[in-house]
Each structure stands twice: as structure tokens, then as C-alpha cells.
Amino acid sequence: MGKSKEISQDLRKTIVDLHKSVSSLGAISKRLKVQCSSVQTIVRKYKHHGITQPLYHSGRRHTLAPRDECTLVRNVQINPRTTANADLVKMLETGTKVSISTVKGVLFNRKGRSARKKPLLQNRHKKAILRFATAHGDKDRIFWSNDIWSDEAKIELFGHNDHRYVWREKGEASKPKNTIPTVKHGGGSIMLWGCFAAGGTGALHKIDDIMREENYVDILKQYLKTSVRKLQFGHKWVFQMDNDPKHSSKDVAKWLKDNKVKLVEWPSQS
Template structure:
């Protein structure tokens, strides 16, 4: 085991004698140092053109090169794999290391933990329908969109929002398909509606959906009545199976309510999503401690939304809005 290294002067002398034509053996005898040491000094000088000490890598890695490549490969193929899972997989092959060690290895390869971006669970047919919807409404006037009564359901949790998912990905790869967390529409608790004149009534979704005197149908008619719409409105709804049921469509037909044709899996096209964001932020600041307070705060914050805010969302040229949003989502899912 080497106790100390030779001085810079000795190393320079070895190189000087080598340049003068001395062989490894003669240099070793002249300076009284091992032949292997002479050889190492010469090889280092040939490669780096210096005899000075170079930056050292530090303590040798506990993981073999094969295990490191395996970790990087697993994280690249399964972006949602956690450090705990990677730690267990390395322990199974006999390499027990800390999570920080695994994290450093992934960082050196360019993989960093990032929050998974959500996107709708789209198929090719959905993308085509989105583009068809956008192009078919390019010629619509602003007055047409002012008549649309927008509706949707959402879920507002008592304690914070849905949990974030972290994924392993490299920089500038935000829109690649693999690290994106698929978002599926979830059954909701509440279902209001709004248009340019303001927001409709707040409805807590409980019991049967298809009860015409107490369910969403009643809420729709009462909201239209409060906003003084009469029959001069177009109702927007998503393609949830209960919304497209035969009995539901017959009810719209009997009430002479025009329903806007809507592409599937397209929450991003609905301007009510902007209100959802503002509503959830406001309710979260109220810090409800139980479901009763949660419902109360939801109603209060919903009623605080100003008519000007609703009008501003509708005043955006909807044809351009829809087309641009569709193209942006198509870019997300195709790149």
C-alpha cells in the first residue's frame, strides 16, 4: 500500500530522463524508485502532458458500471419509478446503497425528478374530433358564443388537491409522451354553469342524476331562469354517458334546448375550467375543516365571482381560442 506520493520534482526528473532517451529500468535504478512507478509517471505525462496532480474522483463507487447502467435504463423506461423501488432493485442484486447515491447517478445521466404534467387520456379519434371542432367554428361570431351556457362538474377535495406524481426525465423533454400523467375525468360533487351574464346556481350532486325536479336538469332550468335567458341559449355539456343517455337527450328535445356538439375528452376547451381554478384556490384559502364548511365556502366563493370575470372569459374570440387550444393539446400528445 502506498503511503506517500513522489514530489513534483521527482516526477519532472523522470520525464526529463525519458526525453533524454533513458529506458524505464535505467530511470528506476538512477532515482531508486520502482519501475512500475516510472512507467505510471510516463504514461500519465503522455496522456495529459503534465506531471501535476489531477482532480481525483474520490471514493470508488459502491455500484458497478453494470448496475449504474441498469438504474439509468430502469428510470428511462419507467419514468414514474420511485427511488425506493430503485433502491430495492439494487439490493436484490447485492448492492445496498442510499437513495442519495441513486439520485446522484440519475442526475449525472441527465435525469431529474419532475412533477408529471397532466393531460387528457386521448386517442387518435379524440385528436381528430378536436381539430374538426376547432375548424368548424372558425367562422362563428362573438354573439354565438355569448349564448352558450357552459357547464361542467368538478371535485373539490377537503384537504388540498390531488397528489402530484414525480417522474424521471431529462431537461427540455416536458412534452414527451412517457413522463405525462394521464388524467381521467372523475365523478364530481358539484355542478354549476355560467355564461357572459354571470354564473348559474350551485348544485351538489347527490342521489339520482335523472330526477327532473331535483337533479341537474332542474338546476339548468333554474339557472337559465335566474339569468333571464328564456329559450335563447345553447347548452354545453361534455360527453359523459349519463349526459348522452337516451332519456337525457329526449328531455333536451322535449324542452327545445339546443345542445352544443362537443368533442370527447376536451375539458381544456371549456372556459369554465378557469373558474374552477380560481374557485379551488379561494376555497383552499378558507381552510375548511369538514364537509359542511367545504360546501358552504364553495357556495360563497362561487357567488363572489363577478359578472365581469365571466364576460371576460367569453369575450375571448372563441373560434381562435378553440383552434389554438386544440392545436396546443395536439402538440402535447403528439410530440
């Protein structure tokens, strides 16, 4: 069916003027030979917007109403781990006919990304971290200048074990630039212990065996004291380490006490 002829602006004004003169929609339609539905649309538009010109808009009309789009976005905000298919099922259950592409289009600005892995924090952990932050949030650089910070880190010798994305076209998955090389058995890794302070870096030690409490005591005996001398600390320095079970063992606690090492009260899971 061909496109219907557009009603001229003069005819639209005439319809509005006749309506103002208390003429019925049917009478206006019969007098001007215009479909009653068109007359009704023009009058309604004039009442709502105060104009008679057609409201043009570019592109296809939205499949979902603004309210449905807000509901879809709000569901994702409440539960970011949900999937587009799960959201589609919810929309269909409410009687809204929609496709998976429409759901993804509404959520375009919230692209799916790999979730970061963080330690599971219980309420006691959160309270302890909040107390530490509240007590030390206003401390200046001078306060932290005598602190020695330490930690262990595992370093992959070949590549990374994290999830990686590449931008590619369909059918280009096997191209060398779109692949991540791997080796058998993961290529190995090394474990390092190191420390640093505001004035510079301390010692860096490669851990050959499995880290146990006796190994950690040996590291403190040899490399912590070396780092203190290297960083030119006097007697007023504070040592930081996390709450790993090896660090909080009886042997480590005894060595720290015997050597009068003052510790930063570091909260767990931080």
C-alpha cells in the same frame, strides 16, 4: 500507514524526459529510485492529458462509473414507478456492488413524488382528443365567446382527501403543525353544478340527492336557461358538458333536442 511523499514537479518532468529518450519504465524507476507503478502512472497521464501535474479533485470518488449512473437514470426514465430498492436489485444482479444510499444519491434530482391520477385513456380516446385539438387549436377568443362550459364538482367540507407532505425533523410527527386534523366520517361533502362563459359566471346549484338523469334534466330546465339570460346570450350560443352517462342519456338528449340546444362535440375522457 502514513501518507507517501508526493513526487515533485521537477522529478515528474525528468521521468517524462527519460521516457522520451526511449528509456524503459524499469530503468527510469531504478535510476531515479521511484516506484515503477508511479513512473507508469506519470507517463500514462502525460500521454493522455499532456501534463505531469496531479489531477486533484474534491470529495470522495464516485462509487458508480458514469456509465452505470446513466443506466440507473435511464431505467427510472423508462419506468418512473420503479423503486430505489428495485433499482438496487438490478444493479446487484449485474455484479455492481452498490448501496441503497448510493442509488438514492444518483437519483437525487428526481425526488419521489405522489403520482397524479388521470383517467385511463385508450387509443380511441387519444385519437378523439387529438382530432378535437387539431380542429380547434387555431380558434380565437371570438369563436369561444359564445360557449357555456359546465361541470359538476364534489367539495370536501373539512380538509382535503388528497395525499399531503410536511417538512419535519425526526420525532416531531405528533406536533400539531405537522399533523392534518380529521373528523369522523370524513366531515361530509357537497356536490355542485355550475357553468361559466367568457363573459362571466352562470348559475351555481347545490345537488341535494344523488345525481340522476332526471335531476340533470331539471337542472338544465331551471339553471341553464337562467345562466343564458344572465350572461346575455342571444340565440347563438353553444353548450358544453362532458360525456358522463347521465349527460348522454335519452331523456337529456330529448330535452336538448326539443329546446334546440347546440352542443360542443366534446371528446370522452378529456
